[in-house]
Amino acid sequence: MMPAGWLLKSEPDTFSIDSLMAAPQKTTLWDGVRNYMARNNLLAMQKGERAFFYHSSCPVPGIVGEMVVMSKAIPDPAQFDPASPYFDAKSTPEKPRWFAPKMKFVKKYPAVFTREQMAHTSLGNSQLFTHTRLSVIALSAAEVGAIDQWLGALACR
């Protein structure tokens, strides 16, 4: 089962879609993920796949825009840096634990597809709601379809 897309959470206070737009080449390494289920999802991402930028822990949580997987995950450099908050003493360059794909900005949506709105679509059954603490989520075709449908409705207003 190949996912039709991915949902990546980030706290806008730490890294927002505006941060991504301002980044060199509008590109970033999606680093700092320290959860094995999320890690496995990061490793499954393939170049060219769609990914949705979700703002969490903020006044209006929801999807704020879209990215594309620019290149497959590489070992997350932060895990080897003792000065980094993402340092992992148990990880070595020979046997890295944590990985990070490179993501590229595609677009910022003219509105937020809020978590509240998402709950009323097929996304209501997605892992965003069933696995509340998972920060990298695989989306089915139906779930991506719900996002596209919301986008389409926006465009027609």
Added chain:
DNA sequence: GCCAACGTTGGC
């Protein structure tokens, strides 16, 4: 700021 959910750690 609270607190529920839940992944991780560490003692045994």
Added chain:
DNA sequence: GCCAACGTTGGC
């Protein structure tokens, strides 16, 4: 290898 304690996430 169990499980209690602990820490973190993230919505509200």
